[in-house]
Amino acid sequence: MHAIEIQGLSKDYRVGFFKKQSRLGLKGLTLAVEAGETFGFLGPNGAGKTTTLKLLMGLIFPTAGSAKILGKDWLDPDVKRKIGFLPEQPYFYDYLSAAELLDYYAQLSGVASAGRRQRILDLLARVGLGDVGKLHLRKFSKGMLQRVGIAQAIVHDPEVVFLDEPMSGLDPLGRHEVRELIQGLKDEGKTIFFSTHILSDAEALCDRVAVIHKGELRGVGVVNDLRSSVGDKTEVIWQGVQALSAVSGLLTESHVTGDTVRATVVSANLDSLLEKLRQQRAHLVSVTPLQGTLEEYFLSKTTEREAVRV
Amino acid sequence: MKSRLAAIALNTFREAVRDRVLYNLIIFALLLVASAPLFSQISIGIERLVLVNLGLSSISLFGVIIAIFIGIGLVSKEIEKKTLYTILSRPVRRWEFVFGKYVGLMVTLVVNAALMTLGFYVALLLTERKLTGDDGRLLVAVYFIILELLIVTAITLLFSSFSTPIFSAIFAFAIFVIGTFGEDLRNFAAMGHGLTKWATTGAAYLLPNFSSLNVISQVVHGQPISSSLILFNTVYALLYSGAATAAAVFIFEHRDLK
Numbered sequence: 001m002h003a004i005e006i007q008g009l010s011k012d013y014r015v016g017f018f019k020k021q022s023r024l025g026l027k028g029l030t031l032a033v034e035a036g037e038t039f040g041f042l043g044p045n046g047a048g049k050t051t052t053l054k055l056l057m058g059l060i061f062p063t064a065g066s067a068k069i070l071g072k073d074w075l076d077p078d079v080k081r082k083i084g085f086l087p088e089q090p091y092f093y094d095y096l097s098a099a100e101l102l103d104y105y106a107q108l109s110g111v112a113s114a115g116r117r118q119r120i121l122d123l124l125a126r127v128g129l130g131d132v133g134k135l136h137l138r139k140f141s142k143g144m145l146q147r148v149g150i151a152q153a154i155v156h157d158p159e160v161v162f163l164d165e166p167m168s169g170l171d172p173l174g175r176h177e178v179r180e181l182i183q184g185l186k187d188e189g190k191t192i193f194f195s196t197h198i199l200s201d202a203e204a205l206c207d208r209v210a211v212i213h214k215g216e217l218r219g220v221g222v223v224n225d226l227r228s229s230v231g232d233k234t235e236v237i238w239q240g241v242q243a244l245s246a247v248s249g250l251l252t253e254s255h256v257t258g259d260t261v262r263a264t265v266v267s268a269n270l271d272s273l274l275e276k277l278r279q280q281r282a283h284l285v286s287v288t289p290l291q292g293t294l295e296e297y298f299l300s301k302t303t304e305r306e307a308v309r310v
Numbered sequence: 311m312k313s314r315l316a317a318i319a320l321n322t323f324r325e326a327v328r329d330r331v332l333y334n335l336i337i338f339a340l341l342l343v344a345s346a347p348l349f350s351q352i353s354i355g356i357e358r359l360v361l362v363n364l365g366l367s368s369i370s371l372f373g374v375i376i377a378i379f380i381g382i383g384l385v386s387k388e389i390e391k392k393t394l395y396t397i398l399s400r401p402v403r404r405w406e407f408v409f410g411k412y413v414g415l416m417v418t419l420v421v422n423a424a425l426m427t428l429g430f431y432v433a434l435l436l437t438e439r440k441l442t443g444d445d446g447r448l449l450v451a452v453y454f455i456i457l458e459l460l461i462v463t464a465i466t467l468l469f470s471s472f473s474t475p476i477f478s479a480i481f482a483f484a485i486f487v488i489g490t491f492g493e494d495l496r497n498f499a500a501m502g503h504g505l506t507k508w509a510t511t512g513a514a515y516l517l518p519n520f521s522s523l524n525v526i527s528q529v530v531h532g533q534p535i536s537s538s539l540i541l542f543n544t545v546y547a548l549l550y551s552g553a554a555t556a557a558a559v560f561i562f563e564h565r566d567l568k
Contacts, residue, residue, distance in 0.1 A: 013568075057399040060566040077401040085399035091391045093321070095328035107317040108400045152396060162399075 001071050003160050003191040004033040004056075009065035011051050011215075025051040027215045028065065033193055033208075035159075038186045040202035040209035040223075041195040042298060048215040049195035050088060053164045057085050069160060081110055084153035088164040088195075090145060094138035098129055098148050101137060102155050109156035120155070127151045127181060143174035150181050154190075161185055163194035167201050179204065203294045211301040218301035226297045233290045234270050237262045240282035247276045264290065314402055315410045322414020323421075326380060338368060338426055342433040357437055362448060362530045365430035370455045370524075372426065373419055374486055377459050380418070381466030382478040384411045385558075389567055398567070405559045412467055412555055419459045427452050444532045450540065454523045457547035461518045462486055464554035471558040472565070485517060492519030518550055 011025035026048045033039045043049050054060045056067055058075045067074040070082055092101055102120045111119070124133045127147040132140075137148065146166065153161055166182065167175045175198075182205055185192055196202055202209050203223060210220040219226065233252065239259050247263075248254070250273045254263035261282075265273050270287075277284060342365060385408065388394040397407060427449075435441055465485055469478035488495065492514065499510035523543055525535055 013566075054395075054567070057395065059395055059398055060568070061564075077403070080399065080401040083399070085396065087392055087395040090396065091393060092396070093325065093393060095325055096321075104317060104321055105396065105400065108314055108397065108402050110313075110401060156400075 001035065002032040002068070003035040003037070003070060004031070004039075004193060005068040006031040006052075006056075007066050007068075009052070009055055009067060010063045011048075011055060011060065012063045024215045026055065026062075029212070029217055031210060031217065031220065033191060035191050036189050037207045038182070038192040038205050039194070040206035041193060041212065042197065042199065042202055042209050043195070043212040044197055044302060047212045047302075049197075049212060050164055051215070052212070053085070053087075053162055053195060056162065081156065082159045084156065084158035084161045086149045086153040086161075086163045086166055089169060090149040092137050092145065092148060092152070095136060097134045097136055098124060098140075098151070099133040101148065102151055105152045106155045111156050123151050123155060126184075128177065143170055143177065146170060146174065146178055147181070150178065154185065158190070160191040160193065163192065165195055165197070167196060167198055175201070199294045199298055209294070211298055213302040219297070223294060227292045227294055229292070229297065232267050232292075233264050234267060235262065235264050235286075235288045235290050236270075236273060236277075237285040238277055238282040239285060240277075240280065243277055243280035243282040246280055247273055250276070260285070314406055315413065318397075318402075318407060318410025319414035319417060322384070322411050323417045326376075326415070326418040338372065338429060340429075342368075342429050345433070358434075359530055361434060361437055363526060365426075365433065366448065366451050366455070366526045366529075369423055369426045369430065369452060370458065370526075373423055373455060373459045374462055376422060377415065377419055377463045378466050378479055378482045378486070380415055381463050381482065382470050382475040384415060384467055385470045385562065386473075386475050386478070394567060404563050408467065408471070408559045408562050409555065412463060415463055415467075416460065419463065420456060423452060423456055423459070447532070447534070448529050450535045451525050451529045453540075454525055454543060457543055458520055458523045460547045460551045461489075461520075461554070464551035464558070465518065468554045468558040468561075471561045486520070489518040489520040490524070491521070492517065493521035519546075523547070 006029050009029040010027055013023045013025050014020045015023050029048075029052060041049050041052065051060070055062050056069070056074055058080075069079045072079045093104075096104065099120055102123060103116065106116050106120065121130070121133070124130050127150055129144060129147055129151070132144070137145065140148065150163075150166070153163070163182070166178050170178060179201060182192060182194070186205065192205075194205075206223055208220065208222050209226065211218045221229075238261055241256055241259050241261055244254065244256070244261055244263075250269040251263045251265055254261055263273075267289075274284070274287070385394075388397070394407070398404065431441070431445070434445060438445075462482065466478060466482040469481045473481065495510065495514045495517070496519070499507060499514045502510050522539070525539075528535060
């Protein structure tokens with residue numbers, strides 16, 4: 001059973017007052033996330049990431065399509081007991097303390113009163129707010145609020161956690177702390193679905209990622225496979241700088257250090273290069289396939305349609 | 311369901327208390343109590359009349375102002391600040407949220423009215439030296455004020471479920487003013503002809519009638535309030551506020567939270 005199963009989910013926004021116009025938010029998204037998987041939902045700003053999360057949380061209604069979470073209809077109250085959600089740049093009731101806020105959310109999620117207080121204290125300690133649990137949220141920094149946000153998303157020990165841009169607007173230290181918290185949830189075996197446009201976070205945390213752009217899914221897969229799909233290059237190192245002039249037409253780039261040449265070549269030219277190096281009696285040192293980065297994959301998926309149009 | 315409703319209502323009440331909304335009461339009560347001795351000097355013979363009119367009118371006006379100014383933000387503020395996202399992603403149904411907020415504000419208003427009434431009776435005691443049965447009957451007027459607030463809050467909530475806070479405040483206050491002259495509107499409708507008669511009669515019955523809920527002038531003169539009027543007003547307020555809240559829920563149930 002998939003933890004999350006999205007089938008043809010679409011959303012058109014109606015904008016304008018008198019003359020209503022349709023603006024595409026999401027176009028026929030079909031996606032499945034396995035239980036226990038950490039899934040990154042990547043896309044530039046305005047790509048449809050938040051729209052997808054709002055649809056899954058029942059905050060907006062789809063124009064078409066449906067979804068299942070933990071095998072049930074996504075709007076089923078039973079499902080909502082088992083999911084947690086952190087909105088983008090969350091704002092909480094600033095007249096409450098962190099402990100009061102978590103208690104309120106725990107009640108709404110149906111957490112039994114017995115042991116609730118202890119659970120909240122433990123949770124505050126876990127997110128590093130154990131000593132400020134009684135402080136009103138209006139006095140919290142952005143990083144602290146984000147940690148409260150993660151705490152509220154898991155206060156009822158959900159099976160699936162949805163995080164919308166959990167690292168956005170945080171300084172490097174804050175990002176590191178949030179990353180550690182997400183890693184902790186992953187280690188507990190929770191299914192995590194998080195949207196981000198910070199690719200290094202996705203690369204560090206995700207088992208699989210999907211790329212969305214202009215409301216359309218552009219690609220999905222295991223991070224390493226996606227990187228390989230754009231890593232169509234090989235690094236070749238040899239000794240014998242005299243061979244360089246004979247093979248330079250085959251190379252994409254080259255660097256010379258003394259008698260050693262370090263060059264990259266597209267895979268299609270690799271055999272020809274090796275043959276010519278043998279003919280030139282160059283001494284081959286190493287041949288290493290290069291992996292692309294997630295950024296290269298992301299850029300290839302978010303710019304390819306534009307390139308076709310041009 | 312009950313615990314979720316209670317949690318939302320309690321949080322709404324807590325917000326009002328922590329936003330120092332109820333501080334007005336202390337100021338009101340202190341002012342009224344402090345000014346009580348003055349009434350006997352500036353209005354010889356009619357001090358009770360002035361005090362009761364002033365006290366009950368203040369309880370009503372303060373209540374309406376609080377109902378409208380908190381009511382307009384009940385739903386829209388939660389959408390604007392996105393706090394609603396973390397509520398509705400839990401097993402909270404939309405109607406539970408709207409109804410919980412309504413109950414929370416009503417609790418705030420009842421506490422507000424109760425404390426103001428207490429201050430008012432202290433002032434009355436200081437002015438008259440003792441309380442009589444006539445003074446007890448003033449509580450009926452306070453009860454009617456609470457019924458009035460039940461309707462005003464529901465109407466404000468209805469506007470708040472689809473309009474901006476400023477427009478909600480304008481609409482709700484306009485309806486409150488029109489409703490205050492509800493009896494006049496009905497008389498005017500009775501005098502009309504043709505389309506005007508239909509339109510004004512429709513408006514008179516659609517808009518709330520606050521005239522029958524205002525019995526301050528009767529109680530101040532010690533006139534008894536019939537139990538049938540109490541029953542009628544109670545049923546009217548419950549039905550009207552129920553219908554307005556149901557409309558607010560219906561709109562909110564179908565709304566995209568952008």
